[in-house]
Amino acid sequence: xxxxxxxxxxxxxxxxxxxxxxxxxxxxxxxxxxxxxxxxxxxxxxxxxxxxxxxxxxxxxxxxxxxxxxxxxxxxxxxxxxxxxxxxxxxxxxxxxxxxxxxxxxxxxxxxxxxxxxxxxxxxxxxxxxxxxxxxxxxxxxxxxxxxxxxxxxxxxxxxxxxxxxxxxxxxxxxxxxxxxxxxxxxxxxxxxxxxxxxxxxxxxxxxxxxxxxxxxx
Amino acid sequence: xxxxxxxxxxxxxxxxxxxxxxxxxxxxxxxxxxxxxxxxxxxxxxxxxxxxxxxxxxxxxxxxxxxxxxxxxxxxxxxxxxxxxxxxxxxxxxxxxxxxxxxxxxxxxxxxxxxxxxxxxxxxxxxxxxxxxxxxxxxxxxxxxxxxxxxxxxxxxxxxxxxxxxxxxxxxxxxxxxxxxxxxxxxxxxxxxxxxxxxxxxxxxxxxxxxxxxx
Numbered sequence: 001x002x003x004x005x006x007x008x009x010x011x012x013x014x015x016x017x018x019x020x021x022x023x024x025x026x027x028x029x030x031x032x033x034x035x036x037x038x039x040x041x042x043x044x045x046x047x048x049x050x051x052x053x054x055x056x057x058x059x060x061x062x063x064x065x066x067x068x069x070x071x072x073x074x075x076x077x078x079x080x081x082x083x084x085x086x087x088x089x090x091x092x093x094x095x096x097x098x099x100x101x102x103x104x105x106x107x108x109x110x111x112x113x114x115x116x117x118x119x120x121x122x123x124x125x126x127x128x129x130x131x132x133x134x135x136x137x138x139x140x141x142x143x144x145x146x147x148x149x150x151x152x153x154x155x156x157x158x159x160x161x162x163x164x165x166x167x168x169x170x171x172x173x174x175x176x177x178x179x180x181x182x183x184x185x186x187x188x189x190x191x192x193x194x195x196x197x198x199x200x201x202x203x204x205x206x207x208x209x210x211x212x213x214x215x216x217x218x
Numbered sequence: 219x220x221x222x223x224x225x226x227x228x229x230x231x232x233x234x235x236x237x238x239x240x241x242x243x244x245x246x247x248x249x250x251x252x253x254x255x256x257x258x259x260x261x262x263x264x265x266x267x268x269x270x271x272x273x274x275x276x277x278x279x280x281x282x283x284x285x286x287x288x289x290x291x292x293x294x295x296x297x298x299x300x301x302x303x304x305x306x307x308x309x310x311x312x313x314x315x316x317x318x319x320x321x322x323x324x325x326x327x328x329x330x331x332x333x334x335x336x337x338x339x340x341x342x343x344x345x346x347x348x349x350x351x352x353x354x355x356x357x358x359x360x361x362x363x364x365x366x367x368x369x370x371x372x373x374x375x376x377x378x379x380x381x382x383x384x385x386x387x388x389x390x391x392x393x394x395x396x397x398x399x400x401x402x403x404x405x406x407x408x409x410x411x412x413x414x415x416x417x418x419x420x421x422x423x424x425x426x427x428x429x430x431x432x433x
Contacts (some may be wrong), residue, residue, distance in 0.1 A: 003296060064413040066377030069405060070275065076401035113261045129420070161282035163383050186293030193281040193289065200280045 006171055007185050015188070019175025023061050025092055026157045026199075032096025033156065034149070037137070046133070062101040066160050070094055075166045091163030091170075099156050106148050110141035121173025146214050150207035157199060173194060173207040193198055221266035224403050227394050234390035241304075241376045241386060242415065245311045246369055252316025253365075257323035265326035271320065284378050286310050307379035315372045322368055327353060339374045347425045358432045366423030373416055387411055 008015075043055050045064045062070060074097070075090040085093075122132035164172035175188040182188070259271030278286065282418065290299070291306035297375040325367040330353050380389035395401045 005371040061409055061413075062418055065405075065409040066374040066388055066412065068377040068380060069391055069408055069412070072388070072392055073394055073401050076399070077394050077405070079400060080401055158282040161284045162378070164284075172282070173287075184296075186289060186296040189285055189289040189293050193285045194283065196282055197277070197280045 002158070003186060004184065006182050007182050008187060008191055011188070014178055015171070015191065016086035017168065018171040018192075019199070021088075021169060022141070022160055022171040022196075025154075025168065026090065026146075026160050027097065028037070028092040029095035029156055029160065030053070030153050032092060033152070036096060036100030037107055037149075038142075040100055040104035041111060041145065042133070042138075042155060044104060045111060049056075057102045059104065063097060064131050067095070067098050067159055068165060070098055071162060071166050087163070088169045090196065091160075091166060091168040095156060095160060095163065095168075098159075099152055101180045102152050103149055106152070107141060110145035110167040111137055113144060114140050140212070143214055143217065147211050150203075150210065154200060154203050158196065161196070170213035220400055220403055223398060223400060224407060226409060227398075230394070230427070231387065231407045231411060234385055234387045235415065236385040237304075237384065238373075238376055239415060240385070241307060241311070241379065242373045242419075245315055245372055245376065247310065248312025249315030249319050249364075249368070249372065252313060253319025253323050255286045256316055256320030257258055257327060258326050260320060261327060275317045275320050278314050279321075283311065283314045283375055284381060285386065286314055287378055287382060288289075303382045303384045306382060307376070307384050311372065311375060311378070314375070315368060318351070318368050318371070319365060322364045323357075323361055325364070326357040329360055330356050359427075362423060362427045363431055366420065366427075369419060369423070370416055373419060379421070 029197060037144070040059065043052060044059070071091065071094040074094040075087065078085050078090060118136055118140075119132050122136045123129070127135065160170065161172045164170060164176065167173070169177075171192055175192040178188050179185045256271050256274055257421045259267050260275070262268050262271070287306065287310040289305060290310045291301065293300055293308065334352055334356075335348055339345070343351065376386060377388035379386060380392060383389065387408045391404045394404045398404070
């Protein structure tokens with residue numbers, strides 16, 4: 001069986017819709033991972049021990065196991081405890097939580113890198129601990145960790161392909177649908193790889209721009 | 219928590235864990251070889267070879283490993299590559315890991331002070347000898363830890379071969395979740411086994427790193 005790329009145009013709309021979903025899932029999961037990561041970082045650094053410990057166990061478990069396994073846990077686990085979420089929500093939550101743990105590590109180093117004198121100064125000026133954290137420390141920490149978080153988000157785009165395994169119709173699953181009726185796996189998977197590569201290039205360019213702006217604001 | 223069930227399925231998970239270990243070892247070996255070749259290409263004197271090295275890294279780091287695996291396993295037969303799922307898993311993941319390791323190895327080599335290379339060349343060593351006796355021994359020490367990070371990520375990436383039905387840990391967990399509806403229990407068993415594999419690998423890397431620092 002040779003290669004025949006002429007089958008592609010007929011299925012192009014399915015593939016392009018799949019790309020749109022991949023981008024939306026990536027954005028959604030990125031938002032979850034950013035907010036979740038910040039939340040986890042603040043807990044890891046400032047919460048009392050009995051709150052910190054279960055979160056640390058969660059982070060430990062999520063860093064030491066594969067994303068695909070976590071997606072199975074979240075998708076089937078939520079159903080088991082009676083929360084019947086659509087696959088796409090499970091996918092966004094799973095991807096988001098996975099990367100939240102990695103982002104949290106970055107935020108923690110970012111927060112710790114902010115000079116202690118600044119917290120003291122903020123407290124002296126009459127800000128509460130929470131205010132000092134929210135208005136002085138966190139904004140600076142975010143600025144410092146934007147480049148490595150950008151790397152995580154690019155990794156997230158590529159890992160979003162995994163949610164196809166739990167049945168989310170994004171780019172990878174769209175390709176599988178097209179392959180199901182054409183039996184042309186090579187052509188469609190190469191096409192999909194090219195699309196991921198293009199999105200990847202755009203994300204890298206965006207990351208460079210943001211980095212330059214961050215550098216300038218320093 | 220259904221401990222009785224966990225005990226009953228545990229032997230299946232243990233067997234699957236060996237497949238995960240085997241996959242990880244073979245993929246690491248292939249990744250290191252390709253990483254060394256890739257790094258040499260990226261540092262080559264010839265522009266075309268440098269370009270090929272850069273293209274390898276860019277393409278394989280810029281697309282999902284899952285898709286690379288699918289192209290090889292499902293698309294391979296169309297271009298005359300017939301592999302069983304395990305072989306496709308090792309080769310696919312190995313090529314992917316190689317791209318990441320290329321950057322790690324290259325990073326360690328270019329971190330060696332240029333003055334040392336110039337000095338070695340001045341005292342009459344050839345380019346090859348400079349690499350062999352001056353740069354590599356030092357770069358080796360620098361690359362152990364970051365390569366450990368690559369290997370850690372790669373062990374977790376072996377879960378992807380579950381999608382092409384290799385019976386390793388994640389595939390086994392998926393099967394048992396499907397048949398028992400006990401996702402937490404199955405996740406816990408597979409998760410602990412993964413963490414043991416990763417912990418032992420991490421210890422081995424630290425040991426190598428310490429040994430390299432003493433010498």
